[in-house]
Amino acid sequence: MTDGKGVNFVFQCTGSTAAASTAWKLLSDHGGICEVGFFVDNGEAKYNPHFNICMPETKVTGSWAYLPEDWVEATEFLRETKDEGIDMTQLITDAYPLDQINQAMAKNISGTGVKIVYKNNE
Known part of the structure; x- marks a missing residue:
């Protein structure tokens, strides 16, 4: 779902630095991004903390080792996407x-x- 400016949620699980960089450009203000796609060092992704996180008040969630609390947060993120009508x-x-x-x-x-x-x- 969008607010006219972009999508409210991005679930980035590709392992592609190009996709990770693009994901920030798709988010609307107060949106969220869940990053679980990098299990090896695929290089650096490009984003600007000021414009991509702080100014739009982006919620950022990431996980590498999958502790139990990580799954709770990722599951909540998926629940939010479902509530927004995103399949x-x-x-x-x-x-x-x-x-x-x-x-x-x-x-x-x-x-x-x-x-x-x-x-x-x-």
Whole structure:
């Protein structure tokens, strides 16, 4: 959802520094960004703390090690996007059963999917 200036929430999980830099430009004032896409050092992303965080009063959430409290905050962020009418399931490009974990990891490493999920074989 937007306020006419941009989107209220960005869930950045690509691992791409270009996407991370662009995400800040999409946010509306008082919006939020959740960053969980960098598990290795992919380089630096470009943003301006004054214009991208302080002035628009952006809520920033990030996680690397996934402590229990991180999941609570990320889940709350997803709840807020749902309340705004944003269907985050549209980001899922591929779903694999657990017995195809090697194929799923290969897809992830190739960078050809947006969000890849594992599903129960049943």
